[in-house]
Amino acid sequence: MALVGLAALAVPSAVFAQTATAMPGNKGFATVQAIFVRSCSACHDWTGSYDTIVAGGHIIPGSPDTSIIYQKITSDEMPQSGDKLTADEKAFIKGWIAAGAPSTDLTISVPAAEGAPGAAAAAPAPSQSFLFFPSKVAFHEVTGFTSTALFLGAGILGAIHIYDMIVPAHQYRDLIGWDEDTGNPAVRSAEIVNVWNADSAMRWWHVGLVISGETLYLGDALTGMSMFTKGQPGKLTKHDIHRYAFFTHAGLMVAQIVLGFLTTDAVSRGDHDMMIGLGVAHAAIGLAIPAVMLTAGLENLLLPE
Ligand code: HEC
Incomplete structure (x- = not known):
């Protein structure tokens, strides 16, 4: 035994490192x-x-x-x-x-x-730092929750924007005594276009938040894909739930962006009924997106393996 010990001491450390990591x-x-x-x-x-x-x-x-x-x-x-x-x-x-x-x-x-x-x-281990974050998981968590917050913020701004248009338009309607059944639809369209053009700042904040959220989310999706775990047959793990939530969110997001453009188009044309139908759908999906993302993030953090 003593001889083996001495022999180990005599071996240059680089060689020793190699044999050590190779595990006998x-x-x-x-x-x-x-x-x-x-x-x-x-x-x-x-x-x-x-x-x-x-x-x-x-x-x-x-x-x-x-x-x-x-x-x-x-x-x-x-x-x-x-x-x-x-x-x-x-x-x-x-x-x-x-x-x-x-x-x-x-x-x-x-x-x-x-x-x-x-x-x-040696090659960097997966636990090592990623961009400015202590680990890739930390990056994924921070970008995930931050983009959730940005999307929620975009939704809140969108709602304020709509409210800011509805109130003066309806005040104007009452002022001129415009009536749903007898009023000239062209008057209503003109007023919708009018309030739409009155303030575009909110709209660009809304778009800005969506774009920042999407940019962060892209980083989140890419790191997430590199962390996909293998499924365990016959078992629904929290990682499976997280993955389903990811695809649900992706689908909702595509629908949301298309709806956003269509809603914008309807408002800018002053198409009242189309605007309401699309707007309600846009708002509902707008709430669903951060809800799905938050659930996916908390589920993955809080559920046991
Ligand atoms: C002296 C007793 C003892 C030994 C030896 C021991 N454990 Fe544990 N282990 C415990 C106890 C007690 C708990 C539960 C308390 C806790 O979580 O701190 C535990 C909890 C755990 C858990 C989390 C609970 C679970 O089962 O999911 C893991 C994982 C674990 N041990 C792994 C190991 C591994 C791997 C080894 C061997 C390298 C080991 N333990 C050796 C006593 C021991």
């Missing part, structure tokens, strides 16, 4: 299970089989950072007592989850252990 017993899932049996089975009964280890959302295949088992071991919360896992063991489990948590014993590629010599030169 790289037998895929078998190695992972051996670590769990040794370090976790005293307190947890899920270490017995592949199914029980992966069950219950303990592992999100492809996504170490959102897998609770990896979170617990990388923070050294687990094992609750006894020796913590070594950096190599953590890196191995991380690599296994990142590889999709295969049930086979085939060799898997393992990221350099954190803190190990040479780790800094």
Whole structure:
């Protein structure tokens, strides 16, 4: 033993780093299970089989950072007592989850252990900073909630804008005693066009908020797509719900933009009935969009795996 120790000391550190990250017993899932049996089975009964280890959302295949088992071991919360896992063991489990948590014993590629010599030169791990954010997940969360707020703000401004047009138009109607049944529709159209042209600032704020929301949302959608997790057969996970919400939002948003143009067109032509029909639909979807986004964000933050 002493000789082996001496030999290890004599090996140049770069070579040592390589052999260390290669993990002597790289037998895929078998190695992972051996670590769990040794370090976790005293307190947890899920270490017995592949199914029980992966069950219950303990592992999100492809996504170490959102897998609770990896979170617990990388923070050294687990094992609750006894020796913590070594950096190599953590890196191995991380690599296994990142590889999709295969049930086979085939060799898997393992990221350099954190803190190990040479780790800094290794490819950036997914947990590392993204743009100006501590992680890609943080970026995704901030852009998601911020774009939700911007869309909600756009909706509120839109509602104020409509109100600002309705009030003077109806005052004018009452002033001249215009009547729904007998009044000349051309007079009404002219007044609608009149209030529409009176104030366009609100309209551009509305459009500006929508465009800023969309821009942030594009970043959100792109990072989200890179974080897609594999589905678990027969199970509706919170990630599935999040994904459905994403597609629902995308569909609503397309409909909303088209409706926005049509509504604008109806108002600028002074088409009262068309404007009301389209406007109500535009307002309803405008409320639904931030509601879907907020639900998707909170659901993903608050629901357990
Ligand atoms: C000495 C006992 C003990 C050992 C050993 C231990 N745990 Fe735990 N573990 C606990 C207890 C107690 C809880 C529940 C309390 C808590 O969440 O803090 C827990 C909770 C957890 C949870 C969150 C709850 C769940 O089941 O979803 C995970 C994940 C977990 N442990 C993983 C591990 C892993 C991985 C190992 C081995 C590397 C390990 N634990 C070793 C005692 C232990």
